[in-house]
Amino acid sequence: MKIFDNYEFTRDSIKSDFLDCSDFLLREICVGGQRALFGAMDGLIDTVALSNAVTEPILGVKKQFDTPDELMEYIKTNVVRVAEMNEVETFEKIEFFLMSGFAFLYIERCKKALVFGVQGWNRRSTDEPTNEAMVKGAKECFVEVLNDNKALLRKRLKTPKLKLKQLKLGTEAEVPVVIAYVEDRAEADDVAEIERRLKSAPLETVTDFGEAESFLTEGAYSFFSTVGNTERPDVFASKLMEGRVGVMIEGTPFAIYTPYLFTDNFSSLDDYNNPPFYASFIRLLKYFAFGISVFLPALYVAVGSFHQEMIPTTLLYLVASSEETTPFPLLLEAIIIHLLYEIMREAGLRLPNTIGHAVSIIGAIVIGEAMVTAGIIGEPMLVVVALTAIASYVVYPLYESVAVLRLVFIVIAGFTGIYGLVLSACALTVNVCSLTSLGVPYTAPLSPLTPDSVGDSLVRMNWRRLAKRRFRVKELEGTADE
Structure with a gap:
């Protein structure tokens, strides 16, 4: 809604919008002989900067002007001393800037208002990454403040070709979003497509990157995402230099980017700091670990249930002697132990750190040992699950996909044997090969x-x-x- 040129209407409309908002500060003042409204949100502003750079200079204006527009222009060009200043013409814009740490000034008989950037809320300092730890990489990560994240990225890519195009998402509560790309690397059509998808997203607001990611990813019926995410400015900068398009969102310490490829899950910045022979060895090891984490339990169930002739005789005796005391078939045994593992993992993640570690230890030692001793599960199955769990953490970006695929393949192998497992693996390969990410x-x-x-x-x-x-x-x- 447009701002009124009537002082009383404008004041009443703003007060009505912020009714019962105890953190909203509104003051009626006199500037250059004109009545004016001055407002800000408590807790989102730097009160010292507001006083020194905005309120004191404005209240010190004694010069008379013929029209309020001339007074506003004078304040804009000669009085206020802030880096960020904008003119707005709607109440929605005033509200958005207020929520972003700005103060506003409205002068009687004007159809617009001035907003001044005096942000000063508490913010988390740049810390060491928690989800993408590296041995030889930088020790800084994104934070929840978009402007800080833009600065971290600028520090990495010191070139005017780095473009940070800002827009707003949300039909009810707008959230600043930045589309980041390097001008001569990214395709203009890709940037336009990302902007189109974001603007067309029917979101009331955006609280985290996952909501926006859902509208950027392709292949909704696949286990694999075509949009990557990172909390590291160095990783994000390297992806942009490869011609990818990134998105940063206010309020989240993660940036997302696309195109995202299957091979990206198996590389890290440490690879480029290590000798080529060791980096290549680690990458091949990750591919091998991915295969183990997805197929090993299903292969064990298939071979143990239908193809015992494939097991060496000595090993077959050991497996048979361990499994003959368990009350469940291999299929049900594998499903039970994997579900218990996921339950314990989720409990360890959601509980406070001190308690979470205790849950992991109790689950691994007490429950696992007790189930084997009681004959509920066999020792070979416990070894398979342990190997699978460790291997799945080697390729952590794919953990969610691997956790579900593993159970799907276990069920298929338990009913159809190794032939069904091979066919399902082929079907998964076809599905993955059919995916595209921005072409x-x-x-x-x-x-x-x-x-x-x-x-x-x-x-x-x-x-x-x-x-x-x-x-x-x-x-x-x-x-x-x-």
């Missing part, structure tokens, strides 16, 4: 095969070779413009 195949550069890019996917080549290519994600085979 880029999700499985690139492995499928379709791009030989020049394999040197930084399955393995990591020497920097002397990697530095020769100005890699862009859209150049992967099947996506680059001819």
Whole structure:
């Protein structure tokens, strides 16, 4: 709604909007012989900056002007000493800026207001990343304040080609959102598509990155996401330099980006600080761990239930002697132990740290040992679950997908054996290969095969070779413009 030029109407409308808002500060003042309204939100402003740079200079204006517009222009250009200042013409804009730590000034008979940036709320300082710990990487992460995150990114990419396009999401409570990209690396069509998807999202507000991510990801019926997220400015900067488009949201310490490829789950910045031979070994180890975490329990159930002839005789005797005392078939045993593991893991995550560690220890030692001793589960199954759990943490970005896929494959293997397991694995491969992310195949550069890019996917080549290519994600085979 447009701001009224009538002082009383404007005052009453603002008071009505902020009725029962005890943190809203509104003051009626006189500036240059004109009545005026001055307001801010307590707790979101720096009171010292507000007093020194805004209120005292404004109240010191004694000069008379013919029109209130001239007075407002004089205040804007000669009086207030703040870096951020905007003119707004609607009550919705006033409310948005108030919630963002601005103060506003309305002068009688004006159809617009001035807002001044005097933010001063408590904020968390940049700390060491908690979810993406690295041995040799930087020790800083994003925070919940969008302006701080933009500064962290600017510090990494000192170039005017880094564009930070800001817009607002939310039909009820608007939230600032920034689309980040490097001008000569990202495709203009991709930036426009990301902006279109965000603006068309029917969200009342945005409280975290997952809400916006849902409207950017492709392949809604797949276990794998085509949008990545990170809490590290260095990782985010490196992705933008590869031609990807990122999104940062006020209130969340994570940034999201796309295109996101399957191979991105198996790489980290530590790979580029380690020698090529060791980085390549770690990447191959991660692929192997991914295979174990998804297929090992299902393979054990399939072989133990239908294909005992595939087990060496000595090992078969050990497995049979352990499993003959358990009351459940292998399929039910595997499902029970995996569900118990997920319950204990979730309990350990949601409880306070001190109690969470105790739950993990009790679950691992007491419950696991007691179930084996009581003959509820067999020792081989417990070993398989332990190996699977450890392997799943090696590729942590895929944990959610792996946890569900593992149970799906266990059920399939328990009813159809190894043949059904192979067919379901083929179906999963087809589904993954069919995914795209902004036109880029999700499985690139492995499928379709791009030989020049394999040197930084399955393995990591020497920097002397990697530095020769100005890699862009859209150049992967099947996506680059001819």
